[in-house]
Amino acid sequence: MNEFFSEHEIKVEADALALLPRQICLRLKVLPxxxxxxxxxxxMAEPDNLLAADEITRRCGLRLEVSxxxxxxxxxxxxxxxxxxxxxxxxxxxxxxxxxxxxxxxxAVAAVNDxxxxxxxxxATDIHIEPQERNLLVRFRVDGVMYDQTHISLEVHPxxxxxxxxxxxxxxAERRLPQDGRFEYDVGGRDFDIRVSTVPTxxxxxxxxxxxxxxxxxxxxxxxxxxxxxxxxxSDLITRPYGMILxxxxxxxxxxxxxxxCLTRVDRGAKNVxxxxxxxxxxxxxVAQIPVYPKIGLTFALGLRHILRQDxxxxxxxEVRDLETVQMAIQSALTGHLLFSTLHCNDAxxxxxxxxxxxxxxxxxxxxxxxxxxxxxLRRICVNCKEQFEPTQETRExxxxxxxxxxxxxxxxxxxxxxxxYRGMIGVFELLALDDELRAAIVRKVSAGxxxxxxxxxxxxxxxxxxxxxxLLGVTTLEEVLRxxxxxx
Numbered sequence: 229m230n231e232f233f234s235e236h237e238i239k240v241e242a243d244a245l246a247l248l249p250r251q252i253c254l255r256l257k258v259l260p261x262x263x264x265x266x267x268x269x270x271x272m273a274e275p276d277n278l279l280a281a282d283e284i285t286r287r288c289g290l291r292l293e294v295s296x297x298x299x300x301x302x303x304x305x306x307x308x309x310x311x312x313x314x315x316x317x318x319x320x321x322x323x324x325x326x327x328x329x330x331x332x333x334x335x336a337v338a339a340v341n342d343x344x345x346x347x348x349x350x351x352a353t354d355i356h357i358e359p360q361e362r363n364l365l366v367r368f369r370v371d372g373v374m375y376d377q378t379h380i381s382l383e384v385h386p387x388x389x390x391x392x393x394x395x396x397x398x399x400x401a402e403r404r405l406p407q408d409g410r411f412e413y414d415v416g417g418r419d420f421d422i423r424v425s426t427v428p429t430x431x432x433x434x435x436x437x438x439x440x441x442x443x444x445x446x447x448x449x450x451x452x453x454x455x456x457x458x459x460x461x462x463s464d465l466i467t468r469p470y471g472m473i474l475x476x477x478x479x480x481x482x483x484x485x486x487x488x489x490c491l492t493r494v495d496r497g498a499k500n501v502x503x504x505x506x507x508x509x510x511x512x513x514x515v516a517q518i519p520v521y522p523k524i525g526l527t528f529a530l531g532l533r534h535i536l537r538q539d540x541x542x543x544x545x546x547e548v549r550d551l552e553t554v555q556m557a558i559q560s561a562l563t564g565h566l567l568f569s570t571l572h573c574n575d576a577x578x579x580x581x582x583x584x585x586x587x588x589x590x591x592x593x594x595x596x597x598x599x600x601x602x603x604x605x606l607r608r609i610c611v612n613c614k615e616q617f618e619p620t621q622e623t624r625e626x627x628x629x630x631x632x633x634x635x636x637x638x639x640x641x642x643x644x645x646x647x648x649x650y651r652g653m654i655g656v657f658e659l660l661a662l663d664d665e666l667r668a669a670i671v672r673k674v675s676a677g678x679x680x681x682x683x684x685x686x687x688x689x690x691x692x693x694x695x696x697x698x699x700l701l702g703v704t705t706l707e708e709v710l711r712x713x714x715x716x717x
Contacts, residue, residue: 244260244269273302343366366379449490454655462659465599475569502516503516528545545567548570555588606695613641627696638705656712
């Protein structure tokens with residue numbers, strides 16, 4: 229450890245000086261000296277003061293290399309190198325241009341670039357960077373399932389966090405609060421929109437990145453996995469002049485993809501189509517797409533209220549999540565607009581009950597709701613290693629399969645599917661189109677279970693039925709049906 233006994237021995241680089249305000253330097257008895265490869269060299273009066281070192285590390289997002297000097301020497305050096313009129317607030321972040329230049333020269337750039345390239349090569353939709361007690365765990369989500377990708381030394385965690393935050397235009401100095409941002413990135417000539425979310429954990433900041441290809445286009449209805457009967461019903465629903473169509477399911481079940489596919493079938497030349505989304509995932513020609521921005525008060529409810537003044541024919545609202553949005557959506561559907569939206573609930577029959585629980589009036593729900601599409605995503609069997617197999621007795625019992633029913637298939641595992649036996653995804657659906665009897669049941673505020681009974685009486689296939697059908701066709705496996713679909717046998 230170097231030791232300085234005079235302020236004249238201390239040499240300071242301007243880039244390093246810009247990282248810490250004068251008031252913090254005086255309080256912690258520290259002075260930044262130089263930047264090099266993701267490391268900040270500082271001189272401290274108390275090098276063993278772990279609290280002070282931790283505050284500097286959290287503020288700058290850099291590794292520290294510490295030298296020692298007496299407190300009075302550091303104080304004189306601070307007064308020498310900083311202007312007397314230091315207007316930098318104590319809580320202000322370090323200079324973005326300085327940190328950007330630093331991180332651009334650091335190994336963190338290569339690390340983040342490698343992660344992004346590897347994720348794209350493996351068809352990952354998400355990257356998770358998770359600090360553990362002893363290392364940094366990186367996981368990819370491929371075909372809806374998380375896989376461990378690599379372990380990295382914890383020493384590079386601060387610089388990787390800083391690099392991602394700089395790309396996403398986030399506050400580098402703020403490590404105590406969650407932050408959200410985005411940036412555009414080119415990987416092998418393909419442009420991606422990267423959505424970033426950071427949250428503080430007890431082991432450090434956790435980063436999640438969602439990769440959305442900018443050249444991506446909305447899927448066609450025929451490619452979603454709808455059965456021929458379901459496809460005919462949805463196609464008819466889209467031609468309606470008014471009414472509300474909801475897609476339901478958990479996060480990551482493909483609800484928004486289904487709504488985009490519906491919008492591509494709308495006659496956008498003859499109709500005015502407007503969406504309000506969080507975020508806008510794909511751009512559709514001849515559709516006005518509005519991103520919500522809660523920080524400035526642009527919510528789904530406020531956006532929908534103003535969209536109605538734009539003379540729309542077809543609307544899409546990213547999610548109905550509160551009573552105000554539900555009321556605006558119902559009003560839109562009842563006043564001559566076809567409205568698409570998503571709702572979080574387990575199945576199609578749970579959607580009307582969920583709307584009532586949110587405070588909507590039963591007669592308004594029954595009058596405005598045209599149909600509910602419940603869905604899940606299942607992994608497809610890899611076509612390169614597909615083989616026939618006999619399910620275990622336990623699997624047959626859990627699924628209620630009769631002996632002799634089959635054949636069934638699975639993927640053996642090969643290089644094309646990274647040994648998983650799966651490649652790509654397909655949806656399973658439960659489509660509830662409301663008729664007079666179902667509308668009367670909603671007005672009576674019947675339970676979701678009673679609605680399911682009425683749906684079964686009409687022969688409407690459940691999620692389980694659709695999943696089993698795709699397993700019998702050799703599209704997916706029985707294990708996938710068990711994994712992704714809640715079964716009531």
